[in-house]
Amino acid sequence: MPALQNEFDALILLSSNDVPGVEESLRAVLEPFTLKILEVQKIALRGRLIVGFLITCDRAHVQAIEADLVDFGASTGFDVAIDYSERV
Numbered sequence: 001m002p003a004l005q006n007e008f009d010a011l012i013l014l015s016s017n018d019v020p021g022v023e024e025s026l027r028a029v030l031e032p033f034t035l036k037i038l039e040v041q042k043i044a045l046r047g048r049l050i051v052g053f054l055i056t057c058d059r060a061h062v063q064a065i066e067a068d069l070v071d072f073g074a075s076t077g078f079d080v081a082i083d084y085s086e087r088v
Contacts, residue, residue, distance in 0.1 A: 006059035009038075009085045011052060012069060016078040018049040026053060029072045033061045 014022065023040060030037070035057040043050045057065060066082055073080035 007056050008059050008062055010055050010057055010062070010065070011083040011085075012055065013081040013083075014049075014051045014073070014078045016049060016076070018044050018047050022049060022051055022076075022078070025076070026051065026072070029068050030055070030065070032068075033065055034058055035061065035065070 012026070014026065016022075023042065027037075030053075035055045037053060037055050039052075039054040041052045062084065069080050069082060072078070
């Protein structure tokens with residue numbers, strides 16, 4: 001994979017009722033974009049699920065990624081939070 005230009009880190013957090021296949025569905029949302037998945041963590045407690053993806057993406061893709069994640073959250077019932085930080 002080529003090096004990303006103007007890299008941003010993005011922490012993507014999803015939360016909702018615990019349902020199977022969330023990680024695979026989120027990977028499908030991110031697949032069209034040039035990015036690297038750095039880490040994935042899942043927490044399931046009392047029927048609730050929190051999934052965190054840490055990615056590195058090109059600054060030019062940030063708005064499109066965010067729009068697709070918001071659509072994903074709206075269509076699945078997941079709360080979506082995204083926190084960006086400039087790569088050092």
